[in-house]
Amino acid sequence: MNIDSAQVYTDFSGLAALRARAREDQDAALDEVSRQFESLFLQMMLKSMRDASLGGGLMDSKQSEFYRDMYDKQIAVNMAQKQGIGLADVLKRQLGGGISAQYGDLSPEEYLGMPITARPVNAGAGTDPVSAARRSSDAQQPFDGTPDAFVDALWPIAEEAAAKINLPPEALLAQAALETGWGRHVMAHRTGDSSHNLFGIKADSRWQGDKVMVSTLEYRDGVALNTRANFRAYASFEQSFSDYVEFVQRNPRYQQALTQATDPKAYFSALQEAGYATDPAYAQKIQRILDSESMQRAAQSAKEGATTI
Structure with missing residues (x-):
């Protein structure tokens, strides 16, 4: 069963659909939730990397920081939806990798x-x-x-x-x-x-x-x-x-x-x-x-x- 997930970080409709579908197919829901969690983790990681930098250039402003933050969040979503860093797979394994009637x-x-x-x-x-x-x-x-x-x-x-x-x-x-x-x-x-x-x-x-x-x-x-x-x-x-x-x-x-x-x-x-x-x-x-x-x-x-x- 496919679940329409949020492909853009500002899109919350995918999360609403995920909550509804979770009642029907918990296996698929677990897969998507793991990727959403990895996306949030990547966002925090990118933000920490930005904060640890020595600072911006002369052309930096509040507006540029705003758009850069949007870009980082979208990058995190894209990475998690593709190969990611493996965190989603670890979460799926730790949570069981599938919650079905076979147990x-x-x-x-x-x-x-x-x-x-x-x-x-x-x-x-x-x-x-x-x-x-x-x-x-x-x-x-x-x-x-x-x-x-x-x-x-x-x-x-x-x-x-x-x-x-x-x-x-x-x-x-x-x-x-x-x-x-x-x-x-x-x-x-x-x-x-x-x-x-x-x-x-x-x-x-x-x-x-x-x-x-x-x-x-x-x-x-x-x-x-x-x-x-x-x-x-x-x-x-x-x-x-x-x-x-x-x-x-x-x-x-x-x-x-x-x-x-x-x-x-x-x-x-x-x-x-x-x-x-x-x-x-x-x-x-x-x-x-x-x-x-x-x-x-x-x-x-x-x-x-x-x-x-």
Whole structure:
């Protein structure tokens, strides 16, 4: 669905149409709102650049400043409507990249939490996992991003991996769903090939396998910062699950969490307290996904399918 957006910065009719259309197609509305926000950001950036200059020439006047301001605002609108600086894409990814019925009964809090998980950046060496804000939805996946497809495709692998740490498989899948938005935002190489990284584990100097560098949102002292970092890349989702199990088993800080793995709520709370994530609501977000009707329905279907095989 196309939305008539404001192509001229003084035209507010496009914004009025956007508000009306948002009730019909939130996916398209999110795309346009992200671009409008990027346009405002570019306007502020250009204004700051002008203010930081040494001053105008002898021919400058209030009138010339007025028209120059109009020009800058129109430039910002044009830039945002074309390639832009990438801010609109980041906003779309952070807000989910699409709000549709495929997420069933998930609440807005659950949905918005999926792609914007934060990870610690302490210990200097960067050995902790850091979830990426920048993902690629173009990578080829064996699922379409819906809870049913995601759980059905990964259930056998999750079941085998979860058994090694005494965690219910649906709990492990809930964490992967939070990290990747039900598989829609798995990190990818520049070639578009999937990294198969379902848990956002960062690649430190000890990691000898393949890597993928992406932009990531990290929190330092409660402040969100954008940076670029290397993350582990795998040849398959099986390797991602296996590495996650090995990662938590070998890391001393997560041993307390492992002793509570039979209780997913306690496990993820302990995992968060041990520094797995800086997001104070990380464990709650996983629990909401785990308790959601979408996950329960998908898990039950996967269990029944495994039983009949």
